[in-house]
Amino acid sequence: xxxxxxxxxxxxxxxxxxxxxxxxxxxxxxxxxxxxxxxxxxxxxxxxxxxxxxxxxxxxxxxxxxxxxxxxxxxxxxxxxxxxxxxxxxxxxxxxxxxxxxxxxxxxxxxxxxxxxxxxxxxxxxxxxxxxxxxxxxxxxxxxxxxxxxxxxxxxxxxxxxxxxxxxxxxxxxxxxxxxxxxx
Amino acid sequence: xxxxxxxxxxxxxxxxxxxxxxxxxxxxxxxxxxxxxxxxxxxxxxxxxxxxxxxxxxxxxxxxxxxxxxxxxxxxxxxxxxxxxxxx
Numbered sequence: 001x002x003x004x005x006x007x008x009x010x011x012x013x014x015x016x017x018x019x020x021x022x023x024x025x026x027x028x029x030x031x032x033x034x035x036x037x038x039x040x041x042x043x044x045x046x047x048x049x050x051x052x053x054x055x056x057x058x059x060x061x062x063x064x065x066x067x068x069x070x071x072x073x074x075x076x077x078x079x080x081x082x083x084x085x086x087x088x089x090x091x092x093x094x095x096x097x098x099x100x101x102x103x104x105x106x107x108x109x110x111x112x113x114x115x116x117x118x119x120x121x122x123x124x125x126x127x128x129x130x131x132x133x134x135x136x137x138x139x140x141x142x143x144x145x146x147x148x149x150x151x152x153x154x155x156x157x158x159x160x161x162x163x164x165x166x167x168x169x170x171x172x173x174x175x176x177x178x179x180x181x182x183x184x
Numbered sequence: 185x186x187x188x189x190x191x192x193x194x195x196x197x198x199x200x201x202x203x204x205x206x207x208x209x210x211x212x213x214x215x216x217x218x219x220x221x222x223x224x225x226x227x228x229x230x231x232x233x234x235x236x237x238x239x240x241x242x243x244x245x246x247x248x249x250x251x252x253x254x255x256x257x258x259x260x261x262x263x264x265x266x267x268x269x270x271x272x
Contacts, residue, residue: 053191053245069191069247069265115196129192130244132199137243 003097003157010165013172015103017164020149022098023062023076030070030087038086045080056128056141065128065151067139073151097157101164102147105171110148112167114140118148134163188263191245203238205229206250209270232256238266 002019009018030038030050039050048064051057051072056065062076079089101109107118116131117123118140128141136159139151152160185197205228212220229235233256239249248266253259 054193068245071246115198130246131192131195132243 003154004099004161007158007161008099010161010168012165012168013103013105013175015101015105015109015168015171017099017101017161017168020098020100022096022151023093024074024078025092025096026074026079027067027090027092028064028072028074028079028083028087029090034086035070038083041080041082041086042074045082046074046077048074051128054128056126056143058126058141058143065139065141067128068130073139095154096151097154097160098149098151099160099164100143100147100149102144104146105175106146106148108171109164109167110140112170113163114138116140118142120145133160136160136163185258185260187239187241187249187251187260189241189244189247189249190263190265191247192241195241195244199241199243200249201240201242203240203248206236206238206266206270208238209250209266211270234261 002021004019009016028038035050042048042050042064047059048057051064051066053066056063062074064072064074066072073092083089110118113134114131116129123142125142125144128139130137130139132138133140133150133152136152136156141149143149150160186194187197187200188194207224207228210224212218212224234252234254237251237253239251241247241249250264250266250269251260252262254261
């Protein structure tokens with residue numbers, strides 16, 4: 001059963017929240033001085049690379065999302081064994097709840113919960129941040145012009161959906177007032 | 185209060201956890217007891233002015249940071265990774 005089974009998808013106003021099956025999630029932690037070698041290995045084996053802080057390297061089949069000091073998550077494919085020569089690999093596939101918040105008001109919704117500016121002009125495609133979403137630590141990545149991918153620990157899935165749903169409804173109600181109609 | 189994390193950029197105080205004086209980075213080289221160990225373990229200044237503290241960007245990248253700030257003006261002079269700082 002997926003982390004958000006029975007909870008998603010949701011739509012409120014113009015914003016949609018849907019669960020994402022991220023495939024395999026593998027944490028990559030390069031050994032001291034190994035980042036450059038790991039970058040080459042990721043390029044040769046997966047067509048990806050080692051991301052700079054705050055960046056995600058995305059492709060059709062997956063990506064590498066920076067998640068902290070000397071840490072990134074390989075999303076999608078099973079890791080090539082060659083990566084283990086340069087980094088500690090940990091399977092975290094079952095540890096995360098992953099959802100896409102899509103629609104132009106996505107940043108407006110997250111502005112109610114996240115202390116980081118996530119508008120496209122400040123947070124372009126391929127940008128990623130570790131930050132707070134309400135009281136949860138989260139990883140947030142812009143994967144498209146109107147899509148923000150949110151990852152929280154799996155145990156937080158229900159809280160994530162609840163908090164986002166409340167924020168989505170509040171933004172939709174505000175838009176309704178702006179348009180002169182009653183709150184929807 | 186906002187701190188400019190070297191990895192994440194400027195972030196809100198609530199993402200950070202305060203540890204204490206950055207003296208903790210300067211572990212004495214000798215194992216034998218000395219006044220340096222007294223200073224390392226127990227003695228802390230309480231300056232009205234510049235102070236160096238350890239903070240962790242716990243809700244962000246997880247990095248330990250050395251923050252140089254002024255306790256009188258609350259201005260932040262410098263934030264850098266604790267890695268490579270001190271004698272430890």
